[in-house]
Ligand code: HGY
Ligand code: MN
């Protein structure tokens with residue numbers, strides 16, 4: 043067991059954040075809700091205690107900055123997201139914010155400054171749980187925020203723009219927190235693997251090679267609501283049965299191709315009564331792959347199938363693309379530094395791709411990126427059973443601190 047410099051306090055902080063939820067029954071902390079403010083303010087306190095200047099930026103991120111000795115040097119940015127899915131675990135995202143705060147606190151305690159500033163970001167809306175559209179906070183910082191997304195509405199019909207106003211932020215200023223190219227030397231993110239590979243290999247930490255690109259769409263199929271008892275089976279325009287055919291097709295089309303995955307996470311039959319033939323079906327599609335062309339070919343196939351099913355059943359449909367990210371490679375020299383940082387903890391390691399999306403991928407247009415994965419128990423995530431080992435948390439934080447203390451902002455040129 044590694045002596046405990048970091049893990050005990052970090053696990054207590056993660057437990058505390060895990061209790062800040064919109065539901066008393068499970069962890070859910072979405073976007074532009076009071077619980078986001080509560081969590082961000084708590085994180086801001088920990089950032090200040092660690093010697094950082096803190097800002098709640100115009101996109102809703104919380105940003106801590108630990109100045110370096112050379113104010114002209116580009117900063118090293120690190121962090122992850124503070125929002126969650128519904129019925130979430132308490133390490134997905136939050137670990138990657140609490141760990142760098144612990145690293146900076148350690149530098150601060152030693153009175154050490156790096157030649158570059160360190161920025162720790164708690165990103166808003168990485169998951170997209172409330173509006174479907176995700177990565178808002180990191181897109182804003184990367185300078186790729188699309189204001190059209192402000193029109194997207196949540197299940198209550200509240201648009202993201204209105205939610206920004208209710209939260210106390212000006213929706214027209216979300217893009218103002220974009221960083222100047224060259225001002226950030228690199229971004230590194232510590233995150234649980236959310237899969238079983240490290241645990242199966244008996245490894246605590248891994249080096250991420252690339253982050254899969256995802257596409258998220260919302261499909262709305264319209265048929266004809268009718269009486270469940272009187273309309274003969276051959277004369278129905280049942281939107282839900284059509285959706286079911288398409289869901290089945292998605293599984294078939296996405297099975298058997300390495301790194302290609304397809305998921306329907308949300309499906310709603312409307313009007314939603316037991317004795318009414320669904321006149322409308324609304325469902326989500328999430329398709330990802332390590333290569334964009336593999337993913338896009340699958341999306342195209344699903345769209346063709348949707349057209350055929352709806353034509354055959356005399357239904358209409360609309361498709362809204364909510365999110366699209368490209369597959370993102372991590373920078374080779376940052377992968378080497380990540381690997382060296384893990385090996386400095388006297389640990390074996392491996393390199394592996396990320397099937398999950400991360401803020402790191404969104405920041406790639408701004409600067410080179412790296413990710414370090416930490417084992418999670420049975421690879422479970424997006425689930426309250428998400429769990430980690432204290433020893434791994436300790437070793438991951440030490441490795442991240444090693445990365446920070448050995449980082450050279452001019453790495454790409456050397
Ligand atoms: O969906 C994802 O890959 C991430 O959890 N946002
Ligand atoms: Mn997640």
Ligand code: MN
Pocket residue numbers: 123134135168233399400
């Ligand atoms: Mn995550």
